[in-house]
Amino acid sequence: MQLNFSGLRALVTGAGKGIGRDTVKALHASGASVVAVSRTDADLVSLSKECPGIEAVCVDLGNWEATEQALGRVGAVDLLVNNAAVVLMQPFLEITKETFDRSFNVNLRSVVQVSQIVARGMIARGVPGSIVNISSMVAHVTYPNLITYSSTKSAMTMLTKAMAMELGPHKIRVNAVNPTVVMTPMGKAYWSDPHKAKVILDRIPLGRFAEVENVVDAILFLLSDRSGMTTGSALPVEGGFLAT
Template structure:
């Protein structure tokens, strides 16, 4: 008995409106492009205009928003006119690495403002709209394995990602009854610009690589 063709694994986002933060580089940029190429109407948020300009050259259908998410007032003003959002990807993040005994208040505040507080704020803005429309939606927070594993010189970064994981759980609990799904993804090292900053030194990276069966970080290619 013959079987029909296998169903396509290609996911379509036609008719969906997506907002991606930290969309200028790395994971956020690739996420914004992937969503747009699968039919979503994408709004890309980043603080660097040059990154938005190059992103639009790659995909002209993306709507750009340039704002520093660490600035609460500027963020509220910038996102006010974005309109309805069905899918939010909270990807924006920063990593300022230093030994525990050298952490400064400014470094601490900047990391928590971007990695945790901005996620809360943008999620509030988007989820209020989802609630008002009664149509539900989805929020994905980009966390890290650093929320689960202590890493040298990553005291503040690890703390922000641990906080983000717990924030995600509370968001899921409170927003679930509104048909708003909330999840986190927790990748290991990804060789974005930020990843290279922390893990390009073989002295640091070899121990981590030894625990990865493929022997390479995500986003990194190795010749066979």
């Protein structure tokens, strides 16, 4: 999707790989100044070579104090994409405190913290803004061993609505994108087994998983003025899975 974000500054978390990385590249190509946040320095180094001029911030968003130190003075941000997440698979009876805490700290608590930092800046500057939270299809359906991850994404649905309600009077829109399996390198590796993939594909009317660009296009649309009357919504990018 070709949109012009010239003159705007965007912050993308989980920017080192997959959806986050391609979102940074798309925003950079569309004229935005981009702050790329990842916990893996090597990913940021390679991304900076692909997108000269981006600002790289290396921090583990699961650490509240480190995140505050790294982003507390990030400066003016007009667009925010909360993409960082961990997927820690365990069956319900084996979920550990460490898995639960890590999942919620990164997948949900960091969304609150980073969004607070960015939204306070928008309000102080008196400017409108757009926030997009990257959720998942599993916010609405269950899948074996993904209970903790699914719970974080389900909670994000209500968090997105609540943020939209409270930030709307400040002209800050907040939406979510809910993809199915996405063909990132990790997605391709995990779902390369046709028997495993068939369980999901049989329920997708379009008969395929999402490509990264499908999700990035949805993110850019929600960040842009073309969705200027949309807030508190969750945009499915799942080929009709939820309709079956």
